[in-house]
Amino acid sequence: MAKEITSRQQDYSQWYNDLVLKGGLADYSAVRGCMVIKPYGYALWENMRDQLDRMFKDTGHQNAYFPLFVPKSLFEAEEKNAEGFAKECAVVTHYRLKNDPSAKGKLIVDPEAKLEEELVVRPTSEAVIWNTYKDWIQSYRDLPILINQWANVVRWEMRTRLFLRTAEFLWQEGHTAHATKDEAMIETVKMLDVYAKFAEEFMALPVIKGVKTESERFAGAEDTYCIEALMQDGKALQAGTSHFLGQNFAKAFDVKFLNKENQQEYVWATSWGVSTRLIGALVMAHSDDDGLILPPKIAPLQVVIVPIFNKDAEAKKKIDETAGRLMRELKDIGVRVKYDDSDNSRPGWKFAEYEMKGVPVRIAIGARDIENNVAEVARRDTKEKQTVSLEGMAGYVGGLLNDIQQAIFEKAKAYRDAHITPANSWDEFEKILDEKGGFVSAHWDGSAETEDAIKEKTKATIRCIPLDNEQEEGKCILTGKPSRQRVLFARAY
RNA sequence: CGGGAGGUAGUUCAGCCCGGUAGAAUACCUGGUUUGGGACCAGGGGGUCGCAGGUUCGAAUCCUGUCCUCCCGACCA
Numbered sequence: 382m383a384k385e386i387t388s389r390q391q392d393y394s395q396w397y398n399d400l401v402l403k404g405g406l407a408d409y410s411a412v413r414g415c416m417v418i419k420p421y422g423y424a425l426w427e428n429m430r431d432q433l434d435r436m437f438k439d440t441g442h443q444n445a446y447f448p449l450f451v452p453k454s455l456f457e458a459e460e461k462n463a464e465g466f467a468k469e470c471a472v473v474t475h476y477r478l479k480n481d482p483s484a485k486g487k488l489i490v491d492p493e494a495k496l497e498e499e500l501v502v503r504p505t506s507e508a509v510i511w512n513t514y515k516d517w518i519q520s521y522r523d524l525p526i527l528i529n530q531w532a533n534v535v536r537w538e539m540r541t542r543l544f545l546r547t548a549e550f551l552w553q554e555g556h557t558a559h560a561t562k563d564e565a566m567i568e569t570v571k572m573l574d575v576y577a578k579f580a581e582e583f584m585a586l587p588v589i590k591g592v593k594t595e596s597e598r599f600a601g602a603e604d605t606y607c608i609e610a611l612m613q614d615g616k617a618l619q620a621g622t623s624h625f626l627g628q629n630f631a632k633a634f635d636v637k638f639l640n641k642e643n644q645q646e647y648v649w650a651t652s653w654g655v656s657t658r659l660i661g662a663l664v665m666a667h668s669d670d671d672g673l674i675l676p677p678k679i680a681p682l683q684v685v686i687v688p689i690f691n692k693d694a695e696a697k698k699k700i701d702e703t704a705g706r707l708m709r710e711l712k713d714i715g716v717r718v719k720y721d722d723s724d725n726s727r728p729g730w731k732f733a734e735y736e737m738k739g740v741p742v743r744i745a746i747g748a749r750d751i752e753n754n755v756a757e758v759a760r761r762d763t764k765e766k767q768t769v770s771l772e773g774m775a776g777y778v779g780g781l782l783n784d785i786q787q788a789i790f791e792k793a794k795a796y797r798d799a800h801i802t803p804a805n806s807w808d809e810f811e812k813i814l815d816e817k818g819g820f821v822s823a824h825w826d827g828s829a830e831t832e833d834a835i836k837e838k839t840k841a842t843i844r845c846i847p848l849d850n851e852q853e854e855g856k857c858i859l860t861g862k863p864s865r866q867r868v869l870f871a872r873a874y
Numbered sequence: 875c876g877g878g879a880g881g882u883a884g885u886u887c888a889g890c891c892c893g894g895u896a897g898a899a900u901a902c903c904u905g906g907u908u909u910g911g912g913a914c915c916a917g918g919g920g921g922u923c924g925c926a927g928g929u930u931c932g933a934a935u936c937c938u939g940u941c942c943u944c945c946c947g948a949c950c951a
Contacts, residue, residue, distance in 0.1 A: 391945055398944085409943070469950070505951090539875070539949050546950075599951050607951085622951060654951095689910050729911035736911095747910060757910080 393614045394542075400664050401543045403737050404673040414541035414548030418657070421738065424681035426551065426657060430531065432583050432679065433553065433655070436575050442527045442555060447509045449533075450500040455508045459633035465600020466504045469536045471548075473500040502535045507601065507626075507652060510556045511634040518558060518648060521640050525568075526558040544661030545618070545874050552656035558648045560638065562627075565649035569625040572653040573606045576621040584659065585676040585790035586610050586666050587797045588620055589820075589869065591845025596829050602652075603627035609844045609869070611797045612665040615818020617844045617871035620662050623653035661874075666793050667762075673739030674762050676789050677782040684711060684718040684778060685735045689728050689747030696748040697722075703751055703771065707744070710775035716782065736761060741785050742778055762789055803867070810858050810870075814841050820871045824864035826857035835859055841870045 401407050406422030418426065434444070450473065457463040477494035503509065514526060535549045555572060559565040573590055580586040588608035598605045602624035610620045631637070631647035640646050667674040677683050686704050690697045704720045711718045721731055728745065735743055745757040756774065759766040762785050769777055800819025804810040813821050825831060825843065835858075836842050846868045855864045 394945065411942085413942075465951075536950080540945095540947090593951075597951065602951085605951070619951070624951090691909055692907095724909090727909050727911090727913065729909085729913085731912085732910095733912045745910070749910075 390614075396670075397661075397665060398543060400668050400673055401661075404664070404668075405738055406660065406664070406673075407543055409543075412548075414538060416543055416547050418551075421681055422660065425660060425663075425675070425679060428679040428681065429579075429583070429659060430553070433575075433579055434529075434531075436579060437529050437553075437555065440527075440571060440575060442529045442557075444530060445528045446530050446532065447506050447513065449503055451503050451506075451508050453499045453501055455512050456501045458508060458512075459601050459630055461629070462505075462507060462601030462633075466536070469538060470504055471502040471535045471537050473502065503532075504534055504536045505652075505654075506530065506532065506534070506554055507556065507630055508634075511630040511636060511650070514556075514558055514648075515634050515636045518636055518638050521560045521638055524558055524560045524638060524648065525564065527555075527568075528557065529553055529555040542661070542874075544664070545658055547657075550657050552654050554652060554654040557651045558631075558636070559650070560640065560646070560648065562649050565627075565651050566625055569604070569606055569623050569651045569653070572651070573608065573621075573623040576623065576653070576655060577608050579655075580608055580610065580620055580659075581790065583676065583678045584663055584666075585678075585786055585793060586620065586662060587790065587794040589845060589847055590849075591847045591869065593622075593845055594829070594832060594843045594868075596832055597842065599624045599652075601626060601629050603629065606848075607845055609820075609871075610662050610666060611800055611819055611871075612662070612874070613668075613796070614665070615800060615872070617820065617873040618658075618662050618665070619844070619873065620659060621653070621655040624651060626650035626652060667789055668739070671733075671764075672737030674789060675739035675741065677741045677786045680739065680741055681717065682719050682735075682738070682740045683716050683782055684742045684744060685731075685740045686718065686720045686744045686746065687728055687731045687735075688720075688722045689745055689750075690722075693748070696751075699751050700746050700748065703756075704746055707746075707756075707771070707774055711778060714775055714779050716775070716779065732759075742781060744774075744778070760785055762792075801869070804858060807858055811839060814839050814870075814872065818872070820844065820869045822867045822869055823858040824853075824855035824866075825868045825870075826860050826862035826864055828860075831857060831859050831862075835870070839870075839872075841872050844869045844871050844873060 405419055406425065407419055408417040410417045474496055475490045475494050476496060477491040478488040479491040481489045517523060517526065531553050533549055533551050537548055538546050541547050557568050559568060577588050577590050580588045588610050590608055593605040593607055599622060604625040606623045607619050608621045610618050612618055628647040628649060630650050636648050637645045638648055664673060686707065688700045688704060690700055701722065708718050708720055732743065739761060741761050743759045750756050754771050755768050756771055757766055758769045760781060800817065802813050802817060802819060802821055804813055804821045804823045810821055810823055832843055850866050852866050855867065856862065857864050
C-alpha cells in the first residue's frame, strides 16, 4: 500500500513537472532550487498580477517598494517571526570579491570585505516595513496605512518544486497598519475575501476560507486566515494567507500613535500575500494528460487561429483575409488572439502544441471552410469540436470563453466537493486519507498535541477551520475527547 | 540532512558491467515533395562525456573526491 502511494506520488510529480516544462511555463535554472519563468509563464503571472493589483486598489491599497536586504538586528526584532524563518534564510556576509591569487581567472570572496552586520535576504518583509512605518506614524491621522508591494523573496527550502516551493519566488505582500483592533481584523478578512474571489472567479479555483490552528499559524501572527484548494491528486494546497498580526510588530518595532484622547497606543497590523505558487495550483487543479488547461480570464492567449493550407497561394490569401477579419472582430471584444500561420509546422503539430499550452479555444480555418463560410472551433477543456458559421463568430467565441471559464470552475468544484468526506472513526479517517484523499472533515479536541500525533500517524494536517463552520458536538477522532466542531484535515503540499 | 536514481549533441537518452576512432532519436540548417491531429526523402552542421585528481600505452567506461539535478523522506506559513 505504502509503496503504491509512493509510486502514485512519483507519477503525479512527473505529470506535474512535464506540464510545467512542456507547457512552456518555466525551466529549471542553474541555481539551486530556483527556476526560470519563461515568457509564457510570466505572461500568465502578469495577467494574475494585474487583476489582483486592480482588486487591491479597489480596496484602497497603494503599491510601494522596500529593500531586499534586512539587517540582522532588524530581522530578529520580532522574536517569533525571526525564529520561524531563521532556518531558511540566505545571508549576505561580504560585499566584494577579488582575484584568486592561487588560480588565475578565478575569484574568491575578499576576507577584507566582511560586513559588520550581516544582511538577511528577505524571506518576508515585515521587519523592514515595520521599521519604516515607525517613522511614518505619529498620530491617528496617519492611519490607516494600506500598502502592498510586488517583490521577490528568498526562502532556502530543503526541497523545492517548480512554482510550488522555489528558493526564490515572486509574490505580493500587503502590510497594513490600523488604529484599532477591529479595523485590523476587518482588513484581514477583507483581503482573504479578495483572494477567494480572485481564486474562484479568475483562476476557476474553488477554495475554502478558513483559519489556521496555532501550529500552522504564521510566525508572529495572532491569527492566520487562509484559502485552501484541492489538487487532482487529493492533496491540499494553501493558496493564500491573510494574517492578523495584533500588536506584535508594533511592539517589536515600537510603532505608536497618539489617539484622539492624546494617549500613546500601539498600532494594529495585518499582512497578506499570494505568490507564484498560485500558478502551481492552477496547473495541478485543471490540467489533463494532454497538457495545461488555463482559465480564459487569465490565459495569456485565449484563442489561437490555425490555418489549414497547402501551396495554393490564392487559397492561403483567402484564409489570411478571413482570419485577419476574425482577429479584428475578436480583438474588438477584448479577446487575446493569435493567428499562427507559420509554415514551420503542420496543423497537427500546432494543435498538439496549443493543447499542451492550454489555450482555451482553437479555431481552424481551411479552404473548404471558407467555401461554406464556417470554421472549426475546438475547446480545450472538453476537446469538443464544432463547425460554426463565420457570421457572428466573434460573439460565439466570446460566449464560449465564458462557458469554458464556468465549466472549468464547476468541474474543479464538483471534484473538490466530492472530496470533502466526513470521518467519524479513526479507521475511517485513515482509510479516507489513504484511498480517497482530499479533505477529511473530523472532530478534533483542539490541542496541538493531538494535531501533532495525527500528523505523525497519517501525514495529514489540519488545513483550516472553515469560517462558516457549523457548531456540532462530537468526539475527537483520535483521543475521543469532546469537540465542538469539525475541522478539515488533508495531506498537503 | 538521510535513502534512491541520474549528469554524454539544443532536448530525450543508449554506450559504462567486460577500457581501444563519440552514438541514436528528435530538434536545427540546405534542397525537394507535403499540409483537416505531432509529414516524408536526400544531404549537412553540432558534444572538453558535470568538474578535479588518480590508475593505465590508452578512460565516457575503473578508482577517489567534489558539484549539481530529479524522486522519496525529514524540513517548510
